[in-house]
Amino acid sequence: MASLTLACCQYAPDVERPELNPPRARDAIAHAVAAGANVVVLPELCTSGYVLASAEEALAGWAREAARGDAIVIGGFCELGEDGNLYNSSALVDRDGVQAVYRKLHLWGEEPRWFAPGEEHAPVVPTRHGPIGLGVCYDLEFPELTRGLALEGAELIVLPTNWPREPRPPASGPVLHSLAAITAYTSRVFVAVCDRNGTERGVEFEGGSVIADPNGWLLAGPIADRGARTLFAELDLDVAREKRTGPHNDAFADRRPDRYVAALREPAGEVARPLGA
Amino acid sequence: MASLTLACCQYAPDVERPELNPPRARDAIAHAVAAGANVVVLPELCTSGYVLASAEEALAGWAREAARGDAIVIGGFCELGEDGNLYNSSALVDRDGVQAVYRKLHLWGEEPRWFAPGEEHAPVVPTRHGPIGLGVCYDLEFPELTRGLALEGAELIVLPTNWPREPRPPASGPVLHSLAAITAYTSRVFVAVCDRNGTERGVEFEGGSVIADPNGWLLAGPIADRGARTLFAELDLDVAREKRTGPHNDAFADRRPDRYVAALREPAGEVARPLGA
Numbered sequence: 001m002a003s004l005t006l007a008c009c010q011y012a013p014d015v016e017r018p019e020l021n022p023p024r025a026r027d028a029i030a031h032a033v034a035a036g037a038n039v040v041v042l043p044e045l046c047t048s049g050y051v052l053a054s055a056e057e058a059l060a061g062w063a064r065e066a067a068r069g070d071a072i073v074i075g076g077f078c079e080l081g082e083d084g085n086l087y088n089s090s091a092l093v094d095r096d097g098v099q100a101v102y103r104k105l106h107l108w109g110e111e112p113r114w115f116a117p118g119e120e121h122a123p124v125v126p127t128r129h130g131p132i133g134l135g136v137c138y139d140l141e142f143p144e145l146t147r148g149l150a151l152e153g154a155e156l157i158v159l160p161t162n163w164p165r166e167p168r169p170p171a172s173g174p175v176l177h178s179l180a181a182i183t184a185y186t187s188r189v190f191v192a193v194c195d196r197n198g199t200e201r202g203v204e205f206e207g208g209s210v211i212a213d214p215n216g217w218l219l220a221g222p223i224a225d226r227g228a229r230t231l232f233a234e235l236d237l238d239v240a241r242e243k244r245t246g247p248h249n250d251a252f253a254d255r256r257p258d259r260y261v262a263a264l265r266e267p268a269g270e271v272a273r274p275l276g277a
Numbered sequence: 278m279a280s281l282t283l284a285c286c287q288y289a290p291d292v293e294r295p296e297l298n299p300p301r302a303r304d305a306i307a308h309a310v311a312a313g314a315n316v317v318v319l320p321e322l323c324t325s326g327y328v329l330a331s332a333e334e335a336l337a338g339w340a341r342e343a344a345r346g347d348a349i350v351i352g353g354f355c356e357l358g359e360d361g362n363l364y365n366s367s368a369l370v371d372r373d374g375v376q377a378v379y380r381k382l383h384l385w386g387e388e389p390r391w392f393a394p395g396e397e398h399a400p401v402v403p404t405r406h407g408p409i410g411l412g413v414c415y416d417l418e419f420p421e422l423t424r425g426l427a428l429e430g431a432e433l434i435v436l437p438t439n440w441p442r443e444p445r446p447p448a449s450g451p452v453l454h455s456l457a458a459i460t461a462y463t464s465r466v467f468v469a470v471c472d473r474n475g476t477e478r479g480v481e482f483e484g485g486s487v488i489a490d491p492n493g494w495l496l497a498g499p500i501a502d503r504g505a506r507t508l509f510a511e512l513d514l515d516v517a518r519e520k521r522t523g524p525h526n527d528a529f530a531d532r533r534p535d536r537y538v539a540a541l542r543e544p545a546g547e548v549a550r551p552l553g554a
Contacts, residue, residue: 255383
């Protein structure tokens with residue numbers, strides 16, 4: 001399998017002028033595709049504020065831009081479910097339209113006021129570039145989810161993200177970058193975080209997009225001034241198919257799944273889950 | 278619960294002069310206890326090369342030193358099991374002797390030539406300072422194990438370690454430090470890695486001991502020149518009992534254990550595990 005060119009389009013969707021967001025996403029895709037990207041990633045909820053029922057229209061716009069380079073686009077959007085609930089979702093789109101939608105399993109902050117949590121595990125989507133696992137932002141803090149995606153065959157995990165800037169000691173980088181790197185390292189996969197930047201209603205975002213390789217090294221990002229910019233990286237997903245880490249070790253075969261504690265993962269129906277806020 | 282003073286005694290056990298290793302460990306404990314440490318951690322296999330049947334004698338020496346300050350000592354040793362197998366183990370010892378032994382579940386490199394893998398999950402040991410989870414070195418690369426320890430109540434996870442120095446990009450720190458930090462961050466626990474330093478039979482070790490807090494920040498370490506030195510940190514384990522990360526989130530309650538993939542954790546007997554080398 002040939003290598004692919006991945007683009008993470010970091011920018012600031014504008015919730016105050018929602019009508020600008022769909023063309024902004026299309027522009028970002030068009031520029032990335034023109035620069036040779038095969039897989040283009042957009043931030044979380046990048047249609048934010050846009051008339052919700054029109055999300056389909058927005059995604060159709062992504063598909064049209066994808067078609068120009070036969071690319072794949074993955075981005076976050078506000079989904080209106082047939083059940084009437086809103087979901088914080090990620091869509092994988094190609095020239096033929098929406099191929100997969102994932103509804104964020106782990107809601108953050110005040111999101112439960114607006115969104116219902118997803119009820120299905122994040123998917124691994126077969127694409128002509130290889131299997132791509134979907135996640136959204138806060139999901140990255142749950143190693144059960146990202147490890148699960150890797151165990152199900154994902155070679156690249158893509159997370160549209162809106163990461164608020166957090167206090168930290170002067171010498172430390174954002175935890176987001178270590179999270180991406182260590183998630184990639186422990187499961188020998190590529191991890192792409194496409195963050196938003198800027199400030200919205202008093203919340204300053206990290207603008208911390210990064211692309212990590214299976215060694216846990218950053219192939220691209222972070223963007224030094226945390227501005228609106230597109231990161232590019234060449235990924236050879238064959239590298240992520242190889243889980244051996246030396247002559248004697250293998251990140252997956254060395255696991256001891258029959259020894260891990262039951263609380264890690266409970267079959268549906270056996271867990272009393274605390275109600276959300 | 279009052280805070281505790283944790284010490285990680287980084288030094289180089291000498292496999293060529295094994296008779297020096299037990300007194301070296303006792304000296305390290307004595308110095309740490311004299312400096313006020315309540316919990317003292319030693320590197321992996323720090324009795325390495327010492328006549329194996331005498332491991333009990335070595336651990337009795339730890340207990341004697343622990344008694345001087347009513348401290349707890351955790352360190353790696355080569356265990357001769359009653360089954361005749363050798364195990365790469367960690368012992369938790371206090372003035373009354375050995376309170377817990379953990380046999381490393383995930384063997385690294387050529388260890389399977391010498392050691393049998395553990396068959397029991399790592400324990401969470403109740404101590405008067407709080408619940409302490411045990412692990413050894415390479416275990417840190419398996420989020421299933423460290424998450425499991427935290428879910429079982431560990432507020433501090435302690436890993437005697439022999440971490441070989443690895444190549445990395447010039448701008449990156451050792452992956453060991455990010456692993457410790459992210460393990461601490463995702464489960465809101467303290468993580469103490471007590472590494473060895475120096476070179477043994479051509480292998481250069483990282484000398485990368487660190488103590489991470491539940492924010493994923495390093496409270497102590499790494500030691501700049503990677504030399505033999507003891508790290509100290511004050512830990513308030515109450516901080517690790519609190520899993521809420523803000524008004525709306527909780528690192529544990531936000532988990533979706535009924536949605537995670539089955540492959541994460543298989544009950545014993547249902548997994549065909551590949552044979553080791």
